[in-house]
Amino acid sequence: MTGTDLQTKGMLCDPGDHFVGAYEVERKYAVADLEVIRSQLEARGAVPFTIGNTEQDIFYDFADRRLAHNDEQHVLRIMRPSGRALWISKGPGPDKCVSMDLPEADQAHKMIVSLGFEEVERFEKNRDIYFLGKFHVTLDDVPGLGRFIELAIMTDDADKLAEYEREIADLADTFSLSPEALQTQSYRAMQQALKA
Numbered sequence: 001m002t003g004t005d006l007q008t009k010g011m012l013c014d015p016g017d018h019f020v021g022a023y024e025v026e027r028k029y030a031v032a033d034l035e036v037i038r039s040q041l042e043a044r045g046a047v048p049f050t051i052g053n054t055e056q057d058i059f060y061d062f063a064d065r066r067l068a069h070n071d072e073q074h075v076l077r078i079m080r081p082s083g084r085a086l087w088i089s090k091g092p093g094p095d096k097c098v099s100m101d102l103p104e105a106d107q108a109h110k111m112i113v114s115l116g117f118e119e120v121e122r123f124e125k126n127r128d129i130y131f132l133g134k135f136h137v138t139l140d141d142v143p144g145l146g147r148f149i150e151l152a153i154m155t156d157d158a159d160k161l162a163e164y165e166r167e168i169a170d171l172a173d174t175f176s177l178s179p180e181a182l183q184t185q186s187y188r189a190m191q192q193a194l195k196a
Contacts, residue, residue, distance in 0.1 A: 011082070012048050018136050021154035024097040025164040028150045029172060029181040034139045037149050038128075040175060041137060046130040053079045056124045058109065059188065060117035067091075076112060078105040079127075087112070095161055097154070123188055135171060145190050148183065149175065 031037055058076040061067045067074060072091035079085070085105040089098045102108040113119070126141040138150040151168045155161070172182075185193070 011050060013131070015049060015131075017154075018049075018131055018134075019099065019154055021156045022098060023095045023156070023158060023161060024152055024154045025095055025161055025168060026150055026152035027165075027168050027172065028148050028183045029175075029177040030183055031147050031149050031177070031181065034141060034147045034149070037139060037175060041130050041132060044132060046132040046137060049129040049131055049136070050079070050082060051128045053082055053127050054124060055079050055127050056122060057188075058119055059121040059123070060112055061120050062116060063118060074112070074117060076102075076105065076108055121188065123191060125187065132171075135168070140187075142187055144194065145187060149177065 056078045058078070060074045060076070070092050072089070075086075075088040075090070077086040077088060083105075085102040085108055086099050087102055087108060090096065109119075124143065126143075128139045130137045130139075135151055135153050138152070140148045140150065142148065151171050153164050153168070155164065183190070
């Protein structure tokens with residue numbers, strides 16, 4: 001991609017293979033101060049990918065809620081001010097993930113609904129993404145829930161999942177992220193628990 005193409009999509013650098021793969025090993029930790037983490041990332045030479053985006057996730061399912069019953073999600077992610085849109089399919093299970101860029105969020109929403117999906121929920125967060133070697137590191141400020149760091153890597157090789165889980169645990173140690181800070185629920189589940 002050229003610099004102009006990247007800027008048009010709100011990217012500060014070419015993502016390369018960072019978001020390529022059928023599986024995503026991701027671990028999320030609650031943190032008190034994102035700026036401490038950001039300083040550590042910058043000191044390690046992490047490359048900023050997107051900064052200052054607000055992401056709105058629109059969740060879809062069929063009327064019979066078959067996706068929820070099968071531990072799957074279909075999400076349209078709209079990023080502003082970058083204007084990017086992603087269609088994300090997660091599951092079944094925690095590591096299966098496929099996504100694709102879409103050129104226009106409103107048209108994408110209409111297309112998804114035309115396929116028989118219903119909108120079931122919307123969720124918003126403020127997000128910065130950095131690349132640290134082969135990992136992508138996400139800094140999230142989620143209204144009503146708090147601040148979080150996500151450490152992730154994508155792959156097509158299911159045999160690498162356990163290895164990457166260990167590597168992410170080691171990476172978390174270098175940020176002094178304690179096992180007690182590990183969050184096993186999605187933001188959506190955390191938000192739903194607050195409403196219950």
